[in-house]
Amino acid sequence: MSSxxxxxxxxxxLLPGDGVGPEVINEAHKxxxxxxxxxxxxxxxxxxLIGGCAIDRTADPLPANTLSLCRQCDAVLLGAVGxxxxxDPLAAVRPEQGLLRIRSELGLFANLRPVRxxxxxxxxxxxxxxxxANVDLVVVRELTGGLYFGKRxxxxxxxxxxxYDTMSYTTPEIERIARMAAMLAxxxxxxxxxxxxxxxxxxxxxxxxxxxxxxxxxxxxxxxxHVLVDSAAMHxxxxxxxxDVIVTENxxxxxxxxxxxxxxxxxxxxxxxxxGDGGPGxxxxxxxxxxxxxxxxxxxxxxxxxxxxxxCRMSLGWIDAADCITAAVEHVLxxxxxxxxxxxxxxxxxxxAEMGTRIADFVAIMDVAAKRSRETECVRx
Ligand code: IPM
Ligand code: MG
Numbered sequence: 001m002s003s004x005x006x007x008x009x010x011x012x013x014l015l016p017g018d019g020v021g022p023e024v025i026n027e028a029h030k031x032x033x034x035x036x037x038x039x040x041x042x043x044x045x046x047x048x049l050i051g052g053c054a055i056d057r058t059a060d061p062l063p064a065n066t067l068s069l070c071r072q073c074d075a076v077l078l079g080a081v082g083x084x085x086x087x088d089p090l091a092a093v094r095p096e097q098g099l100l101r102i103r104s105e106l107g108l109f110a111n112l113r114p115v116r117x118x119x120x121x122x123x124x125x126x127x128x129x130x131x132x133a134n135v136d137l138v139v140v141r142e143l144t145g146g147l148y149f150g151k152r153x154x155x156x157x158x159x160x161x162x163x164y165d166t167m168s169y170t171t172p173e174i175e176r177i178a179r180m181a182a183m184l185a186x187x188x189x190x191x192x193x194x195x196x197x198x199x200x201x202x203x204x205x206x207x208x209x210x211x212x213x214x215x216x217x218x219x220x221x222x223x224x225x226h227v228l229v230d231s232a233a234m235h236x237x238x239x240x241x242x243x244d245v246i247v248t249e250n251x252x253x254x255x256x257x258x259x260x261x262x263x264x265x266x267x268x269x270x271x272x273x274x275x276g277d278g279g280p281g282x283x284x285x286x287x288x289x290x291x292x293x294x295x296x297x298x299x300x301x302x303x304x305x306x307x308x309x310x311x312c313r314m315s316l317g318w319i320d321a322a323d324c325i326t327a328a329v330e331h332v333l334x335x336x337x338x339x340x341x342x343x344x345x346x347x348x349x350x351x352x353a354e355m356g357t358r359i360a361d362f363v364a365i366m367d368v369a370a371k372r373s374r375e376t377e378c379v380r381x
Contacts, residue, residue: 009042013073019289020299021079027301027356035321051081051095061098075315080289107276141253181247191244268300271307
């Protein structure tokens with residue numbers, strides 16, 4: 001943890017990655033600079049390669065140098081990985097492997113994906129405003145196990161090939177994610193929904209039994225319910241307000257969070273934090289590299305900027321900066337500034353860089369307002 005009283009600046013690793021990653025990370029950096037300046041925090045940056053750009057330069061989607069720098073930092077900010085030039089499904093090396101490896105190597109087993117609906121955007125959502133109003137939920141996605149990391153393979157069989165991926169979980173893997181989600185639920189509305197497919201999958205039956213036991217033994221104050229994943233997918237768009245904290249398996253979480261982003265109005269708005277025990281946290285927007293809009297200054301940087309705010313709060317202990325950045329994002333949306341993905345009829349979109357500048361400016365303007373009110377108080381007393 002770092003704060004203004006620390007002698008050592010916080011060390012932040014930037015991994016811009018591919019597609020729109022570099023553009024949105026620039027804006028997060030701009031906003032971080034403004035927030036650090038305002039609150040007297042200090043940070044230094046490292047930068048590294050991951051994903052497709054790393055394959056091009058080093059033939060490895062997660063070069064050893066990137067990983068070792070990450071381990072020396074307090075937190076990692078990641079843009080996005082992937083793109084059509086590395087998309088050959090038969091290629092032995094793919095950008096996404098870099099992302100999965102960094103999550104696994106840093107032991108980041110819990111991926112927190114908050115979904116909030118901003119009142120200013122309620123009309124941009126394809127669902128009825130009364131359904132999405134006041135939605136405020138967090139999906140805790142298990143990130144280093146399950147279908148993404150189970151035994152997999154491909155072998156010739158008569159008539160073609162046999163390919164398989166397995167969804168596998170151990171008791172300790174489920175216990176630790178259940179604890180993380182329960183602690184989060186306790187700090188919020190006190191309600192936890194565990195999502196599985198226990199009517200079909202053995203791994204889900206172990207998941208359900210383990211979550212039930214952990215909550216009963218250690219978190220009797222947390223209200224727990226179990227919902228099947230297909231039903232959860234439906235409830236998310238029918239009655240999203242019923243959810244507070246959702247905890248679920250890796251791939252279920254991947255799918256449900258793309259769905260949940262529709263509630264907010266755009267994938268480009270959603271941040272995430274990946275946490276483990278001890279090492280640096282990794283903060284990335286949930287959107288992908290969006291190669292079709294990369295380099296055109298039209299991507300929405302808000303998901304990345306809010307990821308930086310989560311980093312300030314959860315890894316650096318800069319609560320003041322985190323609150324200020326979040327408030328600045330809300331303010332800028334309230335004043336009608338919109339990137340192309342969230343623009344409504346009659347509004348003119350602004351670019352990626354301008355959105356970042358507006359948010360950074362507001363962080364600084366809030367500073368002036370705060371100083372003024374402090375000065376006024378001095379005069380008065
Ligand atoms: C995400 C992404 C990644 C995932 C891809 C890019 C491998 O979809 O972070 O949600 O599936 O985890
Ligand atoms: Mg995804």
